[in-house]
Amino acid sequence: MxxxxxxxxxxxxxxxxxxxxxxxxxxxxxxxxxxxxxxxxxxxxxxxxxxxxxxxxxxxxxxxxxxxxxxxxxxxxxxxxxxxxxxxxxxxxxxxxxxxxxxxxxxxxxxxxxxxxxxxxxxxxxxxxxxxxxxxxxxxxxxxxxxxxxxxxxxxxxxxxxxxxxxxxxxxxxxxxxxxxxxxxxxxxxxxxxKMDWLALFLLIAGIGGLQIILEKGQEKDWFDSSFIIGMSIAAGIGLIGFIWRQLTVKxxxxxxxxxxxxxxxxxxxxxxxxxxxxxxxxxxxxxxxxxxxxxxxxxxxxxxxxxxxxxxxxxxxxxxxxxxxxxxxxxxxxxxxxxxxxxxxxxxxxxxxxxxxxxxxxxxxxxxxxxxxxxxxxxxxxxxxxxxxxxxxxxxxxxxxxxxxxxxxxxxxxxxxxxxxLHVSRLSDNISMYNPLSAERIRQYTSLFLSKGDALVNATAKAYAMMKGTVMRQxxxxxxxxxxxxxxxxxxxxxxxxxxxxxxxxxxxxxxxxxxx
Missing domain, CATH: 1.20.1250.20 (MFS general substrate transporter like domains)
Incomplete structure (x- = not known):
């Protein structure tokens, strides 16, 4: 070099x-x-x-x-x-x-x-x-x-x-x-x-911080059904728009x-x-x-x-x-x-x-x-x-x-x-029924498994459906x-x-x- x-x-x-x-x-x-x-x-x-x-x-x-x-x-x-x-x-x-x-x-x-x-x-x-x-x-x-x-x-x-x-x-x-x-x-x-533009810095923090919180917490807070997310959205919007305006107008x-x-x-x-x-x-x-x-x-x-x-x-x-x-x-x-x-x-x-x-x-x-x-x-x-x-x-x-x-x-x-x-859980769950031959056979297999381990029929059936639910969730x-x-x-x-x-x-x-x- x-x-x-x-x-x-x-x-x-x-x-x-x-x-x-x-x-x-x-x-x-x-x-x-x-x-x-x-x-x-x-x-x-x-x-x-x-x-x-x-x-x-x-x-x-x-x-x-x-x-x-x-x-x-x-x-x-x-x-x-x-x-x-x-x-x-x-x-x-x-x-x-x-x-x-x-x-x-x-x-x-x-x-x-x-x-x-x-x-x-x-x-x-x-x-x-x-x-x-x-x-x-x-x-x-x-x-x-x-x-x-x-x-x-x-x-x-x-x-x-x-x-x-x-x-x-x-x-x-x-x-x-x-x-x-x-x-x-x-x-x-x-x-x-x-000179440091402290107003711009505040607007930047509000904009980026608010937007990041919305993206991270929106699903958990049910998005705009939450007053917290609505407040963060307003803060993010004002912050980002204000920051852009400020940066384009100051020397x-x-x-x-x-x-x-x-x-x-x-x-x-x-x-x-x-x-x-x-x-x-x-x-x-x-x-x-x-x-x-x-x-x-x-x-x-x-x-x-x-x-x-x-x-x-x-x-x-x-x-x-x-x-x-x-x-x-x-x-x-x-x-x-x-x-x-x-x-x-x-x-x-x-x-x-x-x-x-x-x-x-x-x-x-x-x-x-x-x-x-x-x-x-x-x-x-x-x-x-x-x-x-x-x-x-x-x-x-x-x-x-x-x-x-x-x-x-x-x-x-x-x-x-x-x-x-x-969405996928809902779609797959629609097919889990005793009227569906494939799912019915899988549930019977799971039930038989638990019966062989000494569970009563009611408990074995409940565990079979729980295992089926877990399988659906993974898929x-x-x-x-x-x-x-x-x-x-x-x-x-x-x-x-x-x-x-x-x-x-x-x-x-x-x-x-x-x-x-x-």
Whole structure:
């Protein structure tokens, strides 16, 4: 490589910090059951552990550009790492669920400043002939983090305890902080920070927080039959509309929405939402399905995602090299990636109760290759038209949208699974009757089983119907998850033609975004 030891350290530093943020966005997914048992929390309570982190992280990502200008890039980056690490300690030592939720929010505040700032550091540190390999390595952290999070979380949960899911961050946080102050420099071109717009910040928190709560709690609260959800909807609407109006009318916005006037950047930001939606939603529903339906352990479930992560890791440098040769437009690579992601979802839509670990191998590898084809080309075309001074704000908005896409995708899929499973249970239950020969025969078999164990006829019949109900429920959930995979896949398939919106002048990324490989 053209860049030497100091720049390799910069790559390692920012990638480590990015991994901390992206892994923690998904690592708790396979530990929630143990947290519920140890902290005496309900599923509704423990879900705030995920919601609080995601909402706080999204808010802080939007502020990253302003805070970078105000505090300095290195100081803000280091402060985010320190806050994230300290919050991890308190999360691991929490004694009740609401203490854990509070420190997860604090952890999200620190984590939100890591991802966008890390990408800005790379883009503004390296010359164009080296920035490609640096972005490829950084991309591994962004894409692989949500995939290896459940793997790591499952292993820790089965072999240690849920507390160590947070304690594992401590040594990496200390190392990243030290390397930041030793090797990361301030850019030559200084940004000017205006006065903090506290009204905009309040509107942003109300908008994103309210919308996140609606998506997470709407099903539980019966949606708009609940005065709580109605109130959150009003708060979210006023907050989001007010924030957009405020950012378009003030001279120094904390998030420069005017960048969306550039068509290519606006389209790229939309596709970052799609990317976050598909990545996080699929990473969420695969572990849930494997544990709740197939009975896999946390470790088994986590390891299922590893093949796809390795496929992504191998594709990153390959795609960087292809883009360096500039044979075809990055748009085509992204299109192939979206189609592969659809193939992954379509394959898993045929899932059944007989599926074992081997069933997931090729679909997840296909998804991994697809993600590798999407990330770098999408970054290239999204940021290509921005000036260097606009990169922090542009990255902040783009990464915020990707983060929100992930949290919304997870919440929407959770709600979809809840409502769809009720529909499938109702349809299957209509066929459970003594007048249906198949169901009648199954009930007779179950009844005979319990009679052979000494139960009275009345008890044996009641247990037979209960077992039949359980069978129906499991089959309904399998059908529901199959539908969920199709929904995600269809979303990606429909979006492929929308890549044509990128068509315009030839994508020739300037120095700060060109994806080159040596």
């Amino acid at each position: 053209r860049f030497g030891f100091d720049k390799w350290i910069v790559v390692i530093t920012v990638t480590t910090a990015a991994l901390l943020q992206t892994i923690d966005s998904s690592i708790v997914n396979v530990t929630l059951n143990q947290m519920m048992g140890n902290l005496g929390a309900s599923l509704g309570d423990i879900s705030w552990v995920v919601t609080g982190y995601a909402a706080a992280s999204a808010v802080m990502i939007t502020m990253s550009g302003w805070l970078t200008a105000k505090l300095g890039r290195r100081n803000y980056f280091a402060a985010s790492i320190v806050l994230f690490t300290i919050a991890s300690i308190f999360c691991g030592t929490a004694t009740n669920v609401w203490e854990l939720v509070f420190f997860r929010v604090v952890q999200g505040i620190g984590g939100g400043g890591l991802l966008t700032t890390a990408q800005s550091i790379l883009i503004q540190t390296f010359p164009k002939e080296d920035v490609g390999i640096a972005n490829a390595i950084f991309g591994l952290g962004v894409i692989i983090g949500p995939s290896i999070g459940p793997t790591l979380g499952g292993y820790i949960t089965d072999n240690l305890s849920w507390n160590w899911v947070f304690f594992i961050n401590i040594p990496f946080g200390i190392l990243a902080t030290f390397l930041t102050y030793m090797y990361i420099k301030e850019p030559a071109e200084k940004m000017v920070a205006g 120094a916005p904390i998030l420069d929405l005017r960048l969306l006037r550039r068509r290519r950047y606006a389209v790229g930001t939309l596709f970052n939402f799609i990317l976050g939606f598909g990545l996080f939603a699929s990473v969420f529903i695969v572990p849930v399905f494997c544990q709740t339906i197939l009975g896999f352990t946390a470790s088994q479930t986590g390891w299922l995602l590893m093949p796809g992560s390795l496929a992504t890791a191998m594709m990153m440098p390959v795609v960087g090299g292809l883009l360096r040769k500039n044979v075809i437009s990055p748009i085509w690579y992204a299109g192939i990636g979206f189609l592969l992601f659809f193939g992954f979802c379509y394959d898993l839509s045929a899932i059944s109760l007989d599926a074992g670990p081997d069933y997931f191998f090729w679909p997840l590898v296909i998804r991994g290759i697809g993600m590798g084809l999407i990330f770098i080309p999408l970054t290239t075309v999204t940021l290509a038209d921005l000036e260097s001074i606009e990169i922090p704000q542009g990255s902040a908005l783009s990464n915020t949208i990707r983060q929100l896409g992930g949290t919304f995708g997870t919440a929407i899929m959770t709600t979809y699974i809840s409502t769809r499973s009720v 309904a959930l399998v059908m529901t998850y199959a539908d969920a995979f199709l929904v995600i896949g269809g979303f990606f398939l429909v979006c492929v033609p929308l890549l044509l919106l990128f068509i315009g002048k030839k994508v020739e990324a300037p120095q700060h975004v060109e994806m080159a490989m040596e």
